[in-house]
Amino acid sequence: MKSVPMLSGAFLQPAGQSLPDPLLAVRNERAAALADMPMPTRKTENWKYSSKYLKLTEDMAATLPATEKASSLDVPGYRIVLNNGAINRADSQYPDQGGITVQHFSDLDADDASSLAQKLGSTLDAEQTQFAQINSARFEDGLLIRLAANTVLDKPLFILHETAATQNGSAFPRIFVEAGTNSEMTLVEAYVSEGDSAALVDTVTEFQLADGANITSIRLTMEGETVQHIGATGVLQQRNSRFESHCVGFGGPLRRHDLQVRLEGEGAETKLNGVVVTQGKQHYDNHTSIDHVAAHCNSEETYRNIAADQSHAVFNGRIHIHQDAQKSNADMNNKNLLLSNGAEIDTKPELEIYADDVKCAHGATIGQLDETSVFYLVSRGIGRRQANVLLTMAFINELVEQIPVEAVRDTAQARLNDFFDQTFQEA
């Protein structure tokens, strides 16, 4: 048997000790549990297609320093800026509306901290999210966002994750959202970076939705070419709650997002949309899992990947219908567009079903732009390049259009236009 490389102990050494004791205890406990964690390899099922992109060197283990640099992004709503995972109070604009509290982990009193320590990580399947566990062992601070019952946030809350890769290092942002009964909020997370040193962004966002809560989560991943990004989002949904997710991802040296939703209360509903675009030698891996634990829940999932040049896009969707989850409806759809012969797409839409009175379906396709459609457009006087752009955009437009915040749509569209410019040359 070949020896498996282990995670370097350096990745389990947090820099600061400024957290309340219960949270420090969580950190220490996770660090101890991870002491002999093997690094994912091709043989690790959930890293099968992506382990070769994971390049962690010892000098990337240190936490990147908080820069306090103001964000360049202008957003129409409340905003909280995280520089390398550290909260930049000066540049943030906290919600001033009643019913919502945004607290830093480091400011929590003993009671709040121990109650959070109980819940932290509970939305994620530890075995499937190794890097979320590393985050649990490393986070220096975090955001606890609480919505009181019946609170409806009037503007979207933006969380701007700014990574300054001016030296090698890592960032471990952590966010925990508790949405009270019938509360409503739109949360936007945008990941950007500057600098060209090797960095790791290992981020975890958790949502707990009480009965009837309605959360829309938007995630825009567009860091630079030297930043490896591994994110996990965990969602727990109670009765009649609704969760909607829109993920737009642009490729990088390693991009990974694990999205895990558990429908624990009857009548809960979830909708997951995702768009991924990769070019050059980029990579992007989306792993989603939806657990139908309670009966009468609905889930709908649509992911589209576009891979150009020599890039590599991966999708793995899993729907698990538990034994008591009768009358579940689950629909998963993954379509992929391969724009070049050097590119690769791997997809694995899984169903695991233990209840009989359910409606489940999944579909997956991989293909190129339809020649007859291109011909149709070209024969009507549209240039070949323009025809390619139109058809490629049409492939994902349905999902881009559904993003409920215009500013995010515009940002995504601008990046997509850059992608089209670089991918489709004038004939």
Add this chain to the structure above:
Amino acid sequence: MATTDKEVKELIKREYEHGFVTEIESDTFEPGLNEDVIRRLSEIKQEPEFMLEWRLKAYRRWLEMDEPEWAHVDFPKVDYDAISYYSAPKKKEDMPQSLDDVDPELLRTYEKLGIPLHERAKLAGVAVDAVFDSVSVATTFKEPLEKAGVIFCPISEAVQKYPELVKKYLGSVVPAGDNYFAALNSAVFSDGSFVYIPKGVRCPMELSTYFRINAANTGQFERTLIIAEEGSYVSYLEGCTAPMRDENQLHAAVVELVALDDAQIKYSTVQNWYPGDENGKGGIYNFVTKRGACIGKNSKISWTQVETGSAITWKYPSCVLRGENSVGEFYSVALTHNYQQADTGTKMIHLGKNTRSTIISKGISAGRSSNAYRGLVKFGPGAEGARNFTQCDSLLIGDRCGAHTFPYIESKNKSAIVEHEATTSKVSDEQMFLCRQRGIDPEQAVSMIVNGFCKEVFKELPMEFAVEAGKLLEVSLEGSVG
């Protein structure tokens, strides 16, 4: 539903029809596996030196390997040293030359299985190479096949008679170190069928083998090798039943198919080995590696399987589509009941230009069983214009069973097109109501609905198999509705 409950209970109690033991003296090895056992096995079979070398190499590879754990099945670890690796009916010296010479006890066994060997062979025009435990005892219809130039014989005979063919193709599709069970099989395979169809020959009849695991605690490791030369055609049927045993029995077979230019191989399986009783006790472990290589241009390999037996099935008949325009097909019905577990599917590896594959998989789970489809569709960079269509449907009967789908799809060629669809449903109340309203009893109604669900696959089976498959499904489903 009181009456049906009663019916169900009665039906559940029905014992496995094919559960009986033939009392024949067996010449059996002591349990355990080491290089000496392999040497003895090879010696008894009077194999040439290269075979022994090949076996030993496979054994050494096997020792270094770990039992795979990725399949969606759960079973106690197999103790490979508690298995006997050779069991042959005695009277080796005077092996039967014709059916009349065959031990009447053996023939009666086949009779009970519903294979009246001579009758069936004559009437149906099927040549049966029946494997009874490890040595082929009777082969019928050899002569007409020989006239056509077709070689159809036990593989142990082929090793001696046609060593150059065996040397060239054995392990060429499934290498000895391919996986844990294939390595084990390569080391200790006892017997199996060898088929060679020469250039341009259309095999005059459907070839058929019935496997049967008889003696207790003997693993059965058959090895099948089918070679279809340029422009030839063969249809091969394989059916399996095993007597009732309390201890789990291991079955690790390897099947290799080679199709050269314009050749076609159609391989059909009906597998109804003992699935264990209603408490999940006993049953066969069926860990099989089946793979076909479409080496030649325009070649075609088609797998059709109906799997209703075995406690655990671990089986992925695959096609490696290397030749230009070659075609791979996989049609499968897998039914699990009680505590049966199945993890089955296919792999379609597209390497050549314009290769095409179709996958139709129907999984039916009842009782407390678990039924998983696991498939891989892969397009290499050279698979220009390749095409795949996959459809896997699951049907659940009862609320304590599981149906799973794990399809892997990998593409490295932009012009390749793959479409995958999967659905899960149950026998709907509306369908049942419609049938009941017309005076059809629930048992029959379910059987009808399930047969309809599987129609696409059954139509691919050779005639006599299709009838048997339909009947098998009916028997296997008994007691699953109420």
